Structure formats: C-alpha cells, structure tokens
Amino acid sequence: MAKPGLVWVRLVLLLLLGILLQTTLMPDLQLREVRPDLMLLITICVGLTGGPEQGAIAGFGAGLLTDMFMTTTPVGLCALTMCLVGFIVGSLRGAIMPEVRSLWLAPGAALVATAGGVVLFVLLGVVLGQSQLSAGGVHHVLKIAIIEGVWNAILAVPTERAVSWASGQVTRSAELAASGASRPGGR
Amino acid sequence: MPGTRDTNRTRYLLALLVLAAITLVTLDEKANGGGITHKVRSVVQEAFAPVQRETHSLLQPVGDFFSGALHYGDLKKENALLRDELARQQEVVLSAQDAETENQLLLQNDHLDYAGSLPRVACQVTDQSAPSNFEQTIDLNCGTHDGVTVGMPVVSGAGLVGQVNFVSGDTSTVMLVTDPNFSVGVRLDIAGDPGVATGGGQGRPMTVNPLDTPVKLEKGAVLETSGLSNETFPPGIPVARVVATIRPAGALQPQFDVQPLVDGYTLQYVDVLQWSRQ
Numbered sequence: 162m163a164k165p166g167l168v169w170v171r172l173v174l175l176l177l178l179g180i181l182l183q184t185t186l187m188p189d190l191q192l193r194e195v196r197p198d199l200m201l202l203i204t205i206c207v208g209l210t211g212g213p214e215q216g217a218i219a220g221f222g223a224g225l226l227t228d229m230f231m232t233t234t235p236v237g238l239c240a241l242t243m244c245l246v247g248f249i250v251g252s253l254r255g256a257i258m259p260e261v262r263s264l265w266l267a268p269g270a271a272l273v274a275t276a277g278g279v280v281l282f283v284l285l286g287v288v289l290g291q292s293q294l295s296a297g298g299v300h301h302v303l304k305i306a307i308i309e310g311v312w313n314a315i316l317a318v319p320t321e322r323a324v325s326w327a328s329g330q331v332t333r334s335a336e337l338a339a340s341g342a343s344r345p346g347g348r
Numbered sequence: 349m350p351g352t353r354d355t356n357r358t359r360y361l362l363a364l365l366v367l368a369a370i371t372l373v374t375l376d377e378k379a380n381g382g383g384i385t386h387k388v389r390s391v392v393q394e395a396f397a398p399v400q401r402e403t404h405s406l407l408q409p410v411g412d413f414f415s416g417a418l419h420y421g422d423l424k425k426e427n428a429l430l431r432d433e434l435a436r437q438q439e440v441v442l443s444a445q446d447a448e449t450e451n452q453l454l455l456q457n458d459h460l461d462y463a464g465s466l467p468r469v470a471c472q473v474t475d476q477s478a479p480s481n482f483e484q485t486i487d488l489n490c491g492t493h494d495g496v497t498v499g500m501p502v503v504s505g506a507g508l509v510g511q512v513n514f515v516s517g518d519t520s521t522v523m524l525v526t527d528p529n530f531s532v533g534v535r536l537d538i539a540g541d542p543g544v545a546t547g548g549g550q551g552r553p554m555t556v557n558p559l560d561t562p563v564k565l566e567k568g569a570v571l572e573t574s575g576l577s578n579e580t581f582p583p584g585i586p587v588a589r590v591v592a593t594i595r596p597a598g599a600l601q602p603q604f605d606v607q608p609l610v611d612g613y614t615l616q617y618v619d620v621l622q623w624s625r626q
Contacts, residue, residue, distance in 0.1 A: 181396075183479045185404040189411030192418055194551040195481050214358045221365045227479045228372075229392040232514040232521045233529045234483070236385040237372030244365045248358075282482070289373055294482050296528040297549040305481045 171327035172207065172219055179203050180226045190312070195305050197312035198275065199320070200227045204243045205274045206317070206324040208250030209267060215328070220247025234291055242282040250274050264318075271317035276310035390516040397474075397519050404475055466582060467622040469494050473615050474519070484527040484550050486510075486612050490620065491518045499580060501621045507586035507609040508532065508573065509618050520620075524612040525587065526550055533574040534587055536563045542574050545587055545606060553605040554588055565590045565604055582623050 183199045190196050200223040208216025224240030231239065250270060263269075283302050286294040295302060376385040416423060471488040478485045490496050492515055502509040502522045510530065514521040523530050530547035536558055543558040556571065569590045575583020588606035595602045 180479065181399065181403050182407075184396075184475065185400055186407045186411050187479075188476045189415040190418065191415070198480070200479065214354075214361060217358070217362050217365055221369065224369070225372075229389050230396075230479050231483055232389075232478075232485055233523060233527060234480075235373045235376035236389065237369040237374075237376060239480070240372065241366060241369035244362070244369060248362050279481075286482075290377065293528040296546075297552060301549060301552070309481060 168328055171329075172215075172324075173222070175203060175323060175327045176200070176219070176223050176226055179223065180230065183227070184230055192308055192312065193304070195308035195312070197316055198278075198309055199316070200224070200239075201243060201246065201275055201278050201309075202271055202313045202316060202320050203324060204247045205250050205271055205278075205313070206267065206321045207328070208247040208274075209254050209270055209321065210325050210328050210330055211251065212255055213248045213251030216247030216249075216251035217244050218247075220244040223247075233293070234286060235289070238286055238289065238291065239282070242278060242285055245281060246274055246278040249277075267317040267321040268314040271320075272310040272314040275313040276306040279306035279309055389514070393514075393519060393521075394516045400475060468619040469496055469622065470617060470619055471496075471520070472617055476613055481550075482528075484524040484547070484612070485513070485521050486524065486615070488520045488522060488618065488620070489518070491515050491520050493517050495622055496520050496620050497624075499624065501581045501585065501623060502618050503585060503621060504610050504615055504618050507588075508581070509610050509612050509615065511580065512620060522612070522618070525554060525608045525610070526552070526612070532581055532587060533576055533579045534571040535574040535583075536565060536571065542576060543571075543604075545571065553591055553607050556588075556590075556604040556606050558601055558603075563601075565593065567591065567593075570609070571606060582621065 179199045187196045187199060204216065204220040204223045207219035211219070220243035221240050224238075224243035225236075227239040227243070228234075228236045254270075280302065283294045372385065375383065379385055469490055471490040471494070473486050474489045475487040476485070486509075488496075488502075496512055496515055498512055498515055500512045502512060508525055510522040510524040510527070512520050513523040525532070525545075525547055526549060527547045528549050532545050534543050534545045534556060535541070536543045536556070541558065541560055541563050543556045543563070545554045545556045548554055567590055571587050571590065573579070573581040573583055573585040573587060575581065586609050588608045590604050591607045592605040593602050594605060
C-alpha cells in the first residue's frame with residue numbers, strides 16, 4: 162500500500178488526465194450520439210477499489226471538475242451525483258460482494274453504476290430545477306444510460322488498473338492473471 | 349468499535365460533501381450566470397484551454413481512427429452519395445453561372461443577407477469539449493477580448509448555429525440550437541405568426557410550438573428568427589426546416605418537428621453577431 166498522501170496526489174493526477182481525455186478524445190467516440198463518461202468511470206473504479214469514503218471524495222472531485230466544463234447545468238450537480246455514485250458503489254462492494262474475484266466485476270459494475278449514475282443525474286437535475294435534462298423523454302434518458310453504460314464497461318478494465326495503480330493496490334484482473342500464470346498448468 | 353466509528357465517519361463525510369454540492373448548486377443558480385462560480389469556471393477553462401488544444405491535436409488521429417471505425421457504414425453510404433452528387437454536379441456545371449445569378453436573387457428575396465449590417469466576429473471552432481451527453485455545445489477561440497459577450501447569436505453561412513452562453517478572455521462556449529436548453533422565437537409564415545423552436549437534444553429534431561392561431565406549415569418550409577421586441581436574436585436568420593407535423597394528444601394546435609439547417613458539430617468557422625437584445 163502506498164502512503165495516503167501519495168495516493169491522493171496520484172488520484173488527483175488521474176482525475177486531471179481523465180477530464181483532459183473526456184474533453185478531447187471522448188467526443189470522437191460517439192455511438193448513436195452518446196460518448197463514454199470517463200469521470201464517472203474513474204469514480205466507480207475508485208469506489209470499487211478504495212471503498213465508500215474514497216469513492217465519495219473522488220466522486221465529488223471528479224464531478225466538480227466536470228462541472229467546470231459544463232455550461233448549461235449549475236456547478237455542483239455533477240459533484241453531487243458522482244459523490245453519491247462513488248459512495249454507493251464503495252458501500253455495495255464492501256457489503257454485498259467483498260469476496261467476489263472476477264475479471265467481469267469491473268465491467269459489470271461500470272455498466273450498472275454508469276446507467277444508474279445517468280438516471281440519478283437526470284433525477285437530481287430535475288429536482289433542482291433543470292427540467293431540460295428530461296426534455297427528450299424517458300426513452301432518450303434510458304438510451305443515454307444504456308449506451309454510456311456499455312461504453313464505460315468496455316473501458317472499465319484499463320481504468321480499474323489505472324485507479325489501482327493510483328491507490329497502490331493490485332487489481333483483481335492483474336491478481337487473477339498472476340495467480341493463473343503461477344499455477345502449474347495455469348493459463 | 350472501530351468498524352462503527354469508520355461507518356459513522358464515512359456517513360458524516362458523505363453528508364458534508366452532499367451539503368457542499370447543494371450549496372454550490374444554490375450559489376450558482378442565485379448568481380444566474382455570474383458570481384464566483386462563473387469566475388472559477390472561467391479561470392479553470394482558460395487554464396485548461398492551451399493543454400486541451402495541444403492534447404486535441406495530438407490525439408486527433410486516434411479520435412479520427414475510432415470515429416471512422418465506429419461509423420464505417422455511414423462513411424460508405426456517405427461516400428456513395430458524394431459520388432452520385434459529384435456526377436450530378438458535373439451535369440449541371442454548364443448552367444452554373446445562371447444558377448448562381450438566380451441564387452443571388454433568391455437570397456436577396458428571402459432576406460438571407462440577415463447579418464449584412466451587423467458587426468460580427470469571425471471565430472474558429474476549437475473543440476466540442478462538453479463532458480456530458482446532456483449538453484450540446486462547441487468551443488470558439490474568441491472571447492471578451494474580441495468583443496464577444498454572453499447572449500450573442502452565432503451563425504454560419506447556412507443559418508443559426510446557436511448562442512454564446514459562456515465567455516472568458518480568449519474562449520467562448522456556444523449552446524447549439526439542438527441543446528434542450530435552447531429556444532428561439534421563429535416566424536411561421538409570411539404573415540409573421542410567431543412560434544417558439546426548442547432544441548430536442550443531439551440527433552433529434554427541434555420542436556416548434558405556435559403561439560397564437562393554428563398554423564399550417566408545409567414540409568420543407570424554412571423557418572427564420574422572428575426578431576420580435578425583447579427577442580434575443582435579430583430577425584430573418586434561417587433556423588430550421590419543417591420535417592413533420594405532430595398532434596400531441598389533447599393539444600389544441602399542432603406542433604412541428606423541424607430539422608436545424610446547421611449541424612454545429614461539423615463547423616470549422618462561425619460568425620458571432622455583435623447584437624444585443626433591443
């Protein structure tokens with residue numbers, strides 16, 4: 162385990178790299194006009210590897226950074242959403258599946274938590290007066306939630322590795338790969 | 349009981365973060381586009397802009413590769429369409445001179461020289477850096493130093509692109525006509541019956557609601573900004589083309605689906621009209 166101070170420095174660097182990629186490369190990765198959300202994905206991965214406390218703080222930071230580049234929604238809306246997503250993912254990881262060791266954990270969690278995060282963002286936005294977020298109707302929101310979830314599931318494994326490097330932890334996928342390789346006859 | 353203490357600590361922390369976020373939302377809403385949150389946003393965006401530009405140009409080939417791979421089918425279709433179009437253009441090239449003259453006359457007749465007398469700032473589109481799927485914006489390389497302010501209309505040769513909704517010293521952000529937050533007053537017919545066109549989100553048509561009497565619109569009709577008093581756009585800017593008439597259940601008059609004339613995401617240069625509400 163790395164020192165806590167170093168962990169946060171690395172996480173901040175990762176978030177800065179994340180927002181840079183989100184605002185430059187991700188607009189080119191559009192499938193049916195929907196792009197991945199790296200900041201939400203980083204939040205989910207931090208929740209998975211670091212627990213609810215780290216997830217909530219990283220989510221707040223990731224959301225606040227995202228808010229800086231949004232111009233039609235108020236500052237704080239993304240921070241609120243991602244902070245809750247990070248906390249919920251971290252809590253569920255600890256409470257429901259602490260012993261789950263699967264390569265599919267990160268992609269599965271990214272798919273579900275991203276879709277949930279998108280819906281939560283719209284719901285909180287509408288409650289806080291941003292009715293334009295639901296103007297396209299339920300189908301439009303669900304379409305964005307599902308496609309964004311699939312995108313984030315695809316990008317989950319490399320992002321989880323980056324987050325684990327920042328947290329000074331070994332990823333599940335790396336751990337499984339290593340145990341498979343060291344086992345006699347393991348592939 | 350260290351476990352319980354940890355759980356309590358995490359809950360207090362979450363409550364604190366939620367409270368901080370809600371406070372920020374409230375402050376930003378109260379400031380209504382100004383205040384400390386606007387200043388912080390402006391500083392952060394200006395600080396990031398050079399890094400974003402460099403990163404964007406560095407990653408452009410990667411982005412183009414993925415974009416091409418994701419839209420391979422569309423590109424093939426577009427290629428076939430362009431070949432057809434080229435063949436047709438070659439057939440009509442002899443009458444191009446006449447067509448151009450006629451076109452000039454039609455443009456004058458249709459008042460498409462909408463921005464003729466208005467001062468304008470030519471800007472380059474630098475990015476589409478909105479980090480969310482719920483926001484349709486593009487970034488420009490001009491800001492307050494060039495005379496751009498929030499609320500100014502943004503146009504291209506084909507018509508209305510959007511409206512400046514955020515500005516810093518050297519950059520500005522344009523809310524596109526497709527953004528669900530965007531609305532513009534339009535003239536529905538020669539008589540000048542007004543309506544309001546609202547963005548429907550990326551890849552979706554805008555919706556027009558007539559304000560007064562029931563109006564009939566032909567498919568393909570082009571709608572222009574109305575320019576009524578207190579309107580945020582000058583009159584006569586082409587906005588969108590009618591694609592369908594819809595009759596919502598229980599509504600007294602029909603609504604119209606209209607397709608914006610300009611796809612803001614494909615533009616390289618735009619003009620910001622230095623026009624403010626009359």
